[in-house]
Amino acid sequence: MPAEVAIGFRSVGAEDYALLRAWLGEPHIRAWWGDPEEELGFIRDMVEGRDTTRPFVIELDGSPVGYIQVWHIGHHQNAAWLGDHPWLAELPPDAVGVDLSIGDAARLSQGIGSAALAAFARRLLTEGHQTIVIDPDPDNARAVRAYAKAGFRPIPHLEGRTGDALIMQYHHHNANGTT
Numbered sequence: 001m002p003a004e005v006a007i008g009f010r011s012v013g014a015e016d017y018a019l020l021r022a023w024l025g026e027p028h029i030r031a032w033w034g035d036p037e038e039e040l041g042f043i044r045d046m047v048e049g050r051d052t053t054r055p056f057v058i059e060l061d062g063s064p065v066g067y068i069q070v071w072h073i074g075h076h077q078n079a080a081w082l083g084d085h086p087w088l089a090e091l092p093p094d095a096v097g098v099d100l101s102i103g104d105a106a107r108l109s110q111g112i113g114s115a116a117l118a119a120f121a122r123r124l125l126t127e128g129h130q131t132i133v134i135d136p137d138p139d140n141a142r143a144v145r146a147y148a149k150a151g152f153r154p155i156p157h158l159e160g161r162t163g164d165a166l167i168m169q170y171h172h173h174n175a176n177g178t179t
Helices: 014-024 036-047 086-090 112-126 141-149
Strands: 007-011 054-060 063-072 096-102 132-134 152-154 168-170
Touching (some): 054 112, 096 112, 112 132
Antiparallel strands (some): 054 063, 063 096, 132 168
């Protein structure tokens, strides 16, 4: 992806629902996300304040190309979530999780997702978040590669213990290569 391309993020609003619904129906998203109407309902809950997850549209030079959200691990460290996702208990409560998808299949495999994820992770760091994780399905090789390119690495003590999720953590590298 050309370095001069500008990636931005803007909060999802009601005016984005039709676009998000169309994206959620795309086969490359349906393969890894749930039912489009149910997923859109979750996003509506976020926008309308019933869920603390923060949803954003990823923009490339001002045009929407994907979706990204950040959720608070501590808000999900409860019986309802831990039953299906016991690994959540092994992360610090102030950690945040990120999920994203490129909306248009024609924009896949162009480096946009990894560039957007890295930019979003840097933004979260500036907001004071120390632990940033992402939990792709280990079978989603395209996503795992993109997340690794963005600076995410599997958390060794959780590998092989988290079912259908590979728990990866962001490692920020400064100029001299240390974290």
